[in-house]
Amino acid sequence: MYDKKRILVTGGAGFIGSHLCRRLLKAKHEVVCVDNYFTGSRSNISSLMPDPLFEAIRHDITSPLHLEVDEIYNLACPASPVHYQADPVQTTKVSVQGAINMLGLAKRHKAKILQASTSEVYGDPEMHPQPESYLGRVNPIGPRACYDEGKRCAETLFFDYHRQHQLVIKVARIFNTYGPGMRVDDGRVVSNFIVQALGGKPITIYGDGSQTRSFCYVDDLVDGLIRLMGTPDHEAGPINLGNPGEFTMLELAELVIRLTGSRSRIEFRPLPQDDPTRRRPDITRARVSLGWEPRVNLTDGLKDTIAWFRRQIDQRPVRIVEPVLAFG
Structure with a gap:
């Protein structure tokens, strides 16, 4: 039952x-x-x-x-x-x-x-x-x-x-x-990059772009x-x-520009205090204990997320919040 x-x-x-x-x-x-x-x-x-x-x-x-x-x-x-x-x-x-x-x-x-x-x-x-x-x-x-x-x-x-x-x-x-449903103005890296790219604004990267994250x-x-x-x-x-695939901020920015068809350029700014330089999960325990691992790759997930942001931006003006890179 x-x-x-x-x-x-x-x-x-x-x-x-x-x-x-x-x-x-x-x-x-x-x-x-x-x-x-x-x-x-x-x-x-x-x-x-x-x-x-x-x-x-x-x-x-x-x-x-x-x-x-x-x-x-x-x-x-x-x-x-x-x-x-x-x-x-x-x-x-x-x-x-x-x-x-x-x-x-x-x-x-x-x-x-x-x-x-x-x-x-x-x-x-x-x-x-x-x-x-x-x-x-x-x-x-x-x-x-x-x-x-x-x-x-x-x-x-x-x-x-x-x-x-x-x-x-x-x-x-x-x-x-990341994914559909993120706040348009939340200031996190995926939403910021997408909103900036869709608006034709410069994409702001904090640091030299070599720091990494993994996106689920x-x-x-x-x-x-x-x-x-x-x-x-x-x-x-x-x-x-989390997703063990690891991407630099520069790779993420370039991928967002390509998927949105944007002409945005990339701007580099100083790295915020205590921002982690590398972040990638070891998901061995999740694989063994839960039989779990991510199925959606970053390109496919970003396509859905970008489509969602396009709809939100069409409905209201957007204020981009800065600066931020990491989130849990």
């Missing part, structure tokens, strides 16, 4: 969260989306509103939440440096106090809970690619620390609740993710999250979820 669950998705109106809500509804689960709409948008979930299995609640998880649920996906936190650096104290609060509140909710109802952690816990890594065993190199007092250290502390809390209260937890370390299409990422939640209770993670 089908095991229908009531599932809470915090940050459910965000980029990844809205895709996850859609997939869970397609599987006929009851989905409760919680979001304070700081970076999430009602437009991301508007098509889900008529579904009787879907419920949206405006709430900030730094305050306690009282619901009866079977599973929790904790995705609530701004992921773009432009947004998490805008209010760094609140970013730390949502990562830490938000995690405490969601862990308390899971403990009360004996619910499984998944933490959307990030590749940023590795900081500017000395080991490449990054396996889950790597402890990272993070500047605890830099401008990115509110996010990096906030997520690291959240992982600590999850594993302490697991050890102290036998809570069933799952921790996913999410690497750069959102559908692949959501599949990984759902697979991780479905693993046996003793398999807590952490597990890297």
Whole structure:
């Protein structure tokens, strides 16, 4: 018999969260989306509103939440440096106090809970690619620390609740993710490059363009999250979820120019403080434990993403937010 669950998705109106809500509804689960709409948008979930299995609640998880649920996906936190650096104290609060509140909710109802952690816990890594065993190199007092250290502390809390209260937890370390549904003005590298190219503006690269990232299409990422939640209770993670294909910023910019047919030129600017020089996941554990690996290559994923951005730009004026390269 089908095991229908009531599932809470915090940050459910965000980029990844809205895709996850859609997939869970397609599987006929009851989905409760919680979001304070700081970076999430009602437009991301508007098509889900008529579904009787879907419920949206405006709430900030730094305050306690009282619901009866079977599973929790904790995705609530701004992921773009432009947004998490805008209010760094609140970013730390949502990562830490938000995690405490969601862990308390899971403990009360004996619910499984998944933490959307990030590749940023590795900081500017000395080991490449990054396996889950790597402890990272993070500047605890830099401008990115509110996010990096906030997520690291959240992982600590999850594993302490697991050890102290036998809570069933799952921790996913999410690497750069892109796809339809990204904010047009979020300032992250994929969205910035596409918006600049479509507008015929110069494409801004910070540094010399040799720094690398690995880009995972959102559908692949959501599949990984759902697979991780479905693993046996003793398999807590952490597990890297990302695409191991590695591209320099210059390669990404040139690919976006080619796929958009743009005449944009490339401009180089100083690299922001603490921006990682290399980022690539070792997904051996995901392959073995989840039977998961990305299916969508960067070219195909960018084609879909560019088509989505074209539609958004046709509908409204766009303000490009700078500077930013990395995101988790």
